Amino acid sequence: MFELPEYVVLANQINKTLLGKKVHGGNLGNSPHKFVWYNRSQDEFNRLVKGKVVGEAKVRGRWLFIPLQPGYTLVFGECGGKILYHPAGKAPPKKYHLFVNFTDETFITATTQMWGAMELYEQGQELKREYIKDMQPTPLDPEFTYTYFDNLIQEAEAEKKRSVKSLLTQDQLIPGLGNAIAQDILFQARLHPRHSLSDLSSRQSKVLFDAILNTIDEIIAGGGRYDEYDLFEQKGKYVRIMDKNALKSPCPRCAGEVKKIQYLGGSCYFCLNCQR
Template identity: 60%
Template sequence: MFELPEFMTLARQMNDSFKAKTVQKGQLGNSPHKFVWYNRTHEEFDRLTKGKIVGKAYARGKWLFIPLEPDYVLLLGECGGKMLFHPSGAKVPKKYHLYITFDDDSFFTVTTQMWGGMELYEKGEERNSKYIRGMRTTPMEPEFTFGYFSALIDELIDGKKRSAKALLTQDQIIPGLGNAIAQDILFSAHLDPRHLIADFTVDQRQDLFHAITDTFVEVTEMGGRYDEYDLYNNPGGYIRKMDKNAVGHPCPECGATIEKFQYLGGACYVCPNCQK
């Protein structure tokens, strides 16, 4: 599944590849998928996108915003799979869930894995989407300061008990973060995923804050994770330290054997020595 660094990479590449191009034809999927969400019919999508000019794309959380000037915004997100730009004359994928052709016959396709949203809104209405409305500050925004992060933890402590992993992966408390990047963040902060946020010391709060921001910057600068693909079908350059490939191997910091266990609906990969 794409996380914020992958969406930021895709947005940057879209602005390099098809910003200011005119839409010749917009099509929804040719492969039915009950977990891909549209808010337009095939006919509406074709009619409303035709002749529109692509504006500057940007990412927030696990969502990609593509303005179709002058009146609409295409919202793509909460998905994995591939979003690809194809030059004129390229072969169209056999299956797709979105297909937009531009005036120079180049085109853009989206093929999802598992689930995803592909919705076209009148400009401004995208902010009222249930996925976007009320979204908290993301780690790539200037407002994501240590003061903001510490106040967020204080706010959450007054509610139900939450662990470090829950803080990073549940309810999009920190938008754009998922289980994959969370593993490396927790390792960098030397925190066990089950550690309760109510028990954090000031130093642990600071360590986790810096692990979040530093990891986001690193993953983004490297074009995303190695098992996700960019707009040109190239894998990202970030190799995760804590994933299935690390299990049974020495910790890169202390040499202890990396372990795996299930927690909060997903796998956790930890160093039993560094993340006590």
């Protein structure tokens, strides 16, 4: 699944590659998939995108917004899989869930694994969509300061007992983070996934805050995680520290044993020795 950094990488590439292109037409794919959320019929989608010009793409959390001007926004949200650019003359992938081609005969396709939104809104209406309208500040927003983060921890903890993994991955408290990036953030912050928020010292919460921002920056700088694809179907160069491959070797920091547990809807990988 794409997380915040992969969406930023895609948006940057879209802005370098697609900005200003004129849409020839589009469709909702060749492979019906019941967990792709559409809000348009085939005909409607093709009619509405035709003749529009690609504007500057933006990201919030796990949502990518591509203006189709005038008047519309193409929205990808909560997807994994591939969003790909294809030069003129290339064959599309066998299966895809969205297709948009341009007057210069280049095109994009999107194919999701599991689920994801691929929706077209009248400009501004996307901001009223569920999950977007009430989105809290994401780590890339200017409001996401340490003061904000510290308050967020206190509010989240007052509401119910939570662990640091819950803070990072549940209830969209920090939009854009998912199970994959959370592993490396917790490694950098030297925190066990189950470490209770109520036991977090102010020093630890500052370290956690820095780990969130630094990990996001590093993944963006690497062009995404090594198990995700960018717009040109290249894998990212950011090698995850704590994932299933980490089980094969000792902890890269302290040589302690790396352990796997199932916790809060996903596998967690962490060092038994240096993550407490």
